[in-house]
Amino acid sequence: MRPTVLVVTATTAQTLARRAAALDDASPVRGARDLFDLPPGLVYLDGNSLGAPPTAVRAALADAVEQQWGGHLVRAWNDDGWWELPLRVGDRIGAILGAAPGTTLAGDSTSINLYKAYLAAVALRPGRGVAVTDPGSFPTDLHVLGAAAEVAGLEVVTARPVDVPGVLAARSSEVALVALSHLDYRTGELHDLPALTAAAHESGALALWDLCHTAGVVPVDLDRHHVDLAVGCGYKYLGGGPGAPAYLYAAARHHDRLRNPLPGWNGHAEPFAMDTAYRPAPGVARMRTGTPPVLAMLALEAALTVYDHVAVEAARAASLTVTGLFAGVVDTLVPEVEVVTPRTDDRRAAQVALRHPEAYGIVRALAARGVVGDFRTPDVARFGFAPLYVTHADAVTAVLALRAVLDAGEHLSPAFPNRSPVT
Numbered sequence: 001m002r003p004t005v006l007v008v009t010a011t012t013a014q015t016l017a018r019r020a021a022a023l024d025d026a027s028p029v030r031g032a033r034d035l036f037d038l039p040p041g042l043v044y045l046d047g048n049s050l051g052a053p054p055t056a057v058r059a060a061l062a063d064a065v066e067q068q069w070g071g072h073l074v075r076a077w078n079d080d081g082w083w084e085l086p087l088r089v090g091d092r093i094g095a096i097l098g099a100a101p102g103t104t105l106a107g108d109s110t111s112i113n114l115y116k117a118y119l120a121a122v123a124l125r126p127g128r129g130v131a132v133t134d135p136g137s138f139p140t141d142l143h144v145l146g147a148a149a150e151v152a153g154l155e156v157v158t159a160r161p162v163d164v165p166g167v168l169a170a171r172s173s174e175v176a177l178v179a180l181s182h183l184d185y186r187t188g189e190l191h192d193l194p195a196l197t198a199a200a201h202e203s204g205a206l207a208l209w210d211l212c213h214t215a216g217v218v219p220v221d222l223d224r225h226h227v228d229l230a231v232g233c234g235y236k237y238l239g240g241g242p243g244a245p246a247y248l249y250a251a252a253r254h255h256d257r258l259r260n261p262l263p264g265w266n267g268h269a270e271p272f273a274m275d276t277a278y279r280p281a282p283g284v285a286r287m288r289t290g291t292p293p294v295l296a297m298l299a300l301e302a303a304l305t306v307y308d309h310v311a312v313e314a315a316r317a318a319s320l321t322v323t324g325l326f327a328g329v330v331d332t333l334v335p336e337v338e339v340v341t342p343r344t345d346d347r348r349a350a351q352v353a354l355r356h357p358e359a360y361g362i363v364r365a366l367a368a369r370g371v372v373g374d375f376r377t378p379d380v381a382r383f384g385f386a387p388l389y390v391t392h393a394d395a396v397t398a399v400l401a402l403r404a405v406l407d408a409g410e411h412l413s414p415a416f417p418n419r420s421p422v423t
């Protein structure tokens with residue numbers, strides 16, 4: 001017989017349920033779940049990978065297809081404001097990020113925006129040949145930096161964020177760019193954006209932040225912290241849908257000298273002059289390249305209306321109580337897994353990562369019980385607590401399911417021998 005590590009009594013479960021209910025009642029985002037379409041009964045802890053659809057998206061897409069595209073056809077570029085969508089949606093994202101209007105552009109993917117931002121950044125620091133980044137960055141951030149470095153003749157130096165100030169001190173006048181993710185996608189550790197941005201500036205370098213895992217759940221305050229460039233995707237907490245347009249932010253002070261390494265006709269000062277000589281548009285619009293994916297832009301724009309009803313600060317507060325509850329209950333009820341994510345509020349956002357040698361089986365077995373997280377190789381089970389639709393009650397349900405999975409050995413089931421292409 002498999003030993004049960006800890007018996008969860010009915011009293012324990014009831015006490016936890018009461019605690020969760022009290023936190024849900026007092027939540028600053030109470031009721032926000034009604035803004036989303038979610039299958040009933042599902043505990044969806046993967047909104048940090050693919051956000052759930054906001055209810056507003058469905059009507060916006062129907063309108064886009066039937067009225068705008070179907071009704072107005074090519075006229076819609078003018079009449080429905082399609083041409084300005086990258087800037088209009090960019091401003092809406094900028095408001096969530098603490099960025100002034102005219103500094104954020106929606107479009108392309110995060111990978112493409114990283115390429116543009118890396119090369120634009122180093123072009124602003126001529127004579128400096130080093131880019132510093134975290135070796136634990138999301139792979140695409142590293143792959144694209146490698147390619148950009150080849151084009152720009154840069155040396156890439158890797159250092160964990162805590163060690164970046166040391167690298168800057170040692171190689172101060174050489175560093176053009178510090179490029180980091182606000183949150184470690186694997187461990188869920190939140191990095192100190194204001195301090196690291198200030199450290200980069202003290203050395204004369206620029207700071208570029210990837211906000212994929214914090215936009216919409218942490219007040220980033222890009223302008224206030226003097227961040228130079230930032231990128232992120234639209235399909236995680238922002239809820240824009242699979243493959244939603246990403247975004248690129250550039251501080252207004254850099255606009256005049258900002259060079260787009262993929263200059264296309266959409267970023268031209270006069271796109272319809274059909275000028276064969278490239279002249280960049282004023283402002284962040286010069287970072288545009290080609291025709292935007294209008295349907296996806298309209299879906300993202302509708303998704304962002306969620307933030308007309310909820311402040312990012314409220315989402316932040318709710319994410320801290322829900323992740324704190326989850327991590328604490330895991331500690332007491334599931335001591336055989338390691339909570340990898342830092343406990344202090346200033347080093348955590350909306351994700352909790354657990355380490356276990358059978359993390360993949362655990363994620364699959366939990367999904368079979370209606371608790372959806374994901375797996376990151378080699379041994380991390382990730383749980384995203386998108387605070388607008390994940391409740392404290394969901395967090396307790398998830399821990400009890402985890403306890404049950406381990407007690408019954410469901411994670412060792414031969415039904416989970418092979419990994420699906422997306423884990």
Ligand SMILES: *Cc1c(COP(=O)(O)O)cnc(C)c1O
Pocket residue numbers: 109110111112138140141181185210212213233246
């Ligand atoms: C999700 C994510 C990406 C995704 O990039 P795509 O170009 O959208 O595939 C990149 N970087 C980080 C840090 C991410 O979390």
